[in-house]
Amino acid sequence: DQGFLAFWQAHNGENLLGFPVTEAFGDAGAAQQYFERGRLEQYSAADGSTQVRTGRVGAEFASATWKRFPAAPPHKPIASEQVFADTGHTLREPFLSFWRAGGGAEFFGPPISEPLWEMTVAGRRQVQYFERARLERDAEMSAAESVVAGDLGAALAAIQGVDTAPVGNIGYASYGPGAVQGPDIAPLNPPRPTAAPVVAPPAAAPPVSQPRRPSSGDSRSIVVNLSKQWMYAYEGDEIVFDAPVSTGRDGMETPTGTYAIYTKLPKQTMDGVTNGEYWIVPNVPNVMYFNGGVALHGTYWHNRFGTGARLSHGCVNLPLKAAAWLYAWASVGTPVRVTY
Numbered sequence: 001d002q003g004f005l006a007f008w009q010a011h012n013g014e015n016l017l018g019f020p021v022t023e024a025f026g027d028a029g030a031a032q033q034y035f036e037r038g039r040l041e042q043y044s045a046a047d048g049s050t051q052v053r054t055g056r057v058g059a060e061f062a063s064a065t066w067k068r069f070p071a072a073p074p075h076k077p078i079a080s081e082q083v084f085a086d087t088g089h090t091l092r093e094p095f096l097s098f099w100r101a102g103g104g105a106e107f108f109g110p111p112i113s114e115p116l117w118e119m120t121v122a123g124r125r126q127v128q129y130f131e132r133a134r135l136e137r138d139a140e141m142s143a144a145e146s147v148v149a150g151d152l153g154a155a156l157a158a159i160q161g162v163d164t165a166p167v168g169n170i171g172y173a174s175y176g177p178g179a180v181q182g183p184d185i186a187p188l189n190p191p192r193p194t195a196a197p198v199v200a201p202p203a204a205a206p207p208v209s210q211p212r213r214p215s216s217g218d219s220r221s222i223v224v225n226l227s228k229q230w231m232y233a234y235e236g237d238e239i240v241f242d243a244p245v246s247t248g249r250d251g252m253e254t255p256t257g258t259y260a261i262y263t264k265l266p267k268q269t270m271d272g273v274t275n276g277e278y279w280i281v282p283n284v285p286n287v288m289y290f291n292g293g294v295a296l297h298g299t300y301w302h303n304r305f306g307t308g309a310r311l312s313h314g315c316v317n318l319p320l321k322a323a324a325w326l327y328a329w330a331s332v333g334t335p336v337r338v339t340y
Contacts, residue, residue: 002031004040007052016102017054021154021164034157034164037149038133054107054132057152062112062129064159064333065260065290069113069129084110087131095128095135098147108133119289120150121263155262159333221335222296222326224316226254229306231296231316233329241329243322244306246299248314254338255314259290261334264327268297272313279313285320286327290336298323 002024008017018036026032029050032041039055062069071088081092089111091099099108109131118127126137127150134150157164223232226247233241248254265287271280272293285298299305299317311317316338318326 002033002040002042003050003052004031004033007040008035011103011107016107016149018149018151018153021157022162023167034162035153036151038153039156054109056109056131057156058109058130058133059112061134061152061156061159061262064156065262066258066335067113067129069116072114086110087112089114091128094126094137094143094147098135099130102149108135117292119263119293119295121265124293155332158331159260220330221337222330224254224296224336224338225340226256226338227340229308229310231318231322231326233326241322241325243318243326246302246305246307246309246311246317248312249310252312252314253310254294254312254316255291256338256340257291259336259338261288261290261296261330261332261336263289264330264332265289266327286318286323288327288330296323296326296336298327 004024007013011017013035017038017040020033020035022034024031024033026042029042029044032039032055039057040052041055042050042052045051061067069089072083072090078092080096081090082096083090087110091111095115102108111128111130113129115126115128117124120127120136122136122138125139128135134152136148136150137146138148139146154164219234219236221234223234224230224245224247225232229245229247231243231245232239266285268284268287269280269282270284270287281301285300287295287297289295294314294316296316296318298320299312300320302311302317303319304311305317305319
């Protein structure tokens, strides 16, 4: 017993940490376990005893995805604001009350960012990063329930390659929703079985090119060249795939820099406001966000890739087949470098 269950139960674990996504691992006194929204770990207290605390998933996720947060800009003091001189950041509503009620600095750590908008697995949300968590505001919920802890534990476990394969229960107490049980009463008049219709075998599908998985020593990365309007997928120093792209138009240029994929969505409806005009694009396929609301994704509404025509709102538009290949090949944490 690493003390993780007792800590989880005592700290509203279902809501603040979520359910475990790994088993506990590591040596006694230094064990750790990942949860959907965080990580628990053992440490040696000043009196020599072994205690449990939350891990620094917010800071580690930000570092792994090359996020840099500027300090809070100078402003007049606000009565309801809490200032953290050590990190240069501030904390106010809508996150302040949730942070205090959930355990404050001891549980979440201090803020390491100001509030910002990011694309999360649940959609576009206002978020704030803390040393040990990321808090998110769901605008569709009531004010009292609008703030939740984000799923950084699961995301960081994926980035770090931690084994998240489920294991069988050997008799421990179960938490979370159970599986739906099927009916245990047979119908009074069951239908009589009929012979199955004879169906001609389907024609063999043409072979489909599959992404080549890297060998154990390879390092995957993606480079987007804005000058060439071209994307390159690397394994180490070798280009294993490339494709034409269309990037951000004037005034909405795709930002240069080094980032990392932090969220993957197989399909998403995108919307926004440009020059006061609302736009919406349904069912965008193979979406991979790497910098706030900027993503690599498939594009079905134009085919002017690699022509020099920059048509996007800042994202990297890819041909549909190229986007599908890249989505299957890349993972959360894959570096993305945008350059000229």
